[in-house]
Amino acid sequence: xxxxxxxxxxxxxxxxxxxxxxxxxxxxxxxxxxxxxxxxxxxxxxxxxxxxxxxxxxxxxxxxxxxxxxxxxxxxxxxxxxxxxxxxxxxxxxxxxxxxxxxxxxxxxxxxxxxxxxxxxxxxxxx
Numbered sequence: 001x002x003x004x005x006x007x008x009x010x011x012x013x014x015x016x017x018x019x020x021x022x023x024x025x026x027x028x029x030x031x032x033x034x035x036x037x038x039x040x041x042x043x044x045x046x047x048x049x050x051x052x053x054x055x056x057x058x059x060x061x062x063x064x065x066x067x068x069x070x071x072x073x074x075x076x077x078x079x080x081x082x083x084x085x086x087x088x089x090x091x092x093x094x095x096x097x098x099x100x101x102x103x104x105x106x107x108x109x110x111x112x113x114x115x116x117x118x119x120x121x122x123x124x125x126x127x
Contacts, residue, residue, distance in 0.1 A: 003047065003085075005040040007115040009033070009072070014113065016068045026071070033075030034082075041083060041117075048087045049122035051095040052077065055102030057114040066099045069113075073097050076117065085119070095123055 013032045015021040021029070054073055056066050077097060080086045087093050097117075108114050 003044050003119045005037075005044065005117050007033075007036045007040050007076070007117060008109065009036065009113050009115060011111045011113060014069060014072050017071050018068070019071075021071075029072060030075035030078070033073065034079040037076045037079040037117075038083065041080065041085060044083070044085050044119075046085050047119055047122075049093045050086060050119040051121065051123050052097040053118045053120065054097045054099045055116040055118070056099060057102045057105050057108055057116070059104070059106060059108040059110065059112070061104050064101075066101045069099050070097060073099070073115075073117075080119075093122070095125070 010032075013029045015026060015029050052073075054069075054076075056069060058064070077086070077089045077094065081089050102116060105114070
């Protein structure tokens with residue numbers, strides 16, 4: 001059975017996959033994502049293994065590449081392990097996260113994105 005939780009992330013904490021963010025910023029993002037995940041996923045039942053999908057909702061229709069946001073969610077996956085929801089974050093236990101565009105919603109706070117994190121049964125392929 002899929003498990004879901006939602007994160008509202010300040011755009012200042014979003015990092016891209018091109019690895020150009022300084023180490024201090026990457027650490028800050030990871031720490032922030034761990035804290036947001038700890039609050040949002042509190043009480044989620046353990047799964048052990050999972051395939052992770054992350055749907056991004058933005059406030060406006062501006063163009064972006066959702067897969068470039070994957071590095072932003074490293075701290076999220078790490079925290080799911082720390083919380084005991086996932087056993088490990090290696091490829092034997094986790095497939096993903098697969099980041100995709102979910103939609104546009106004017107109710108997303110300014111300078112934020114919303115992420116719907118969905119944990120489904122583990123699969124070595126995403127379908």
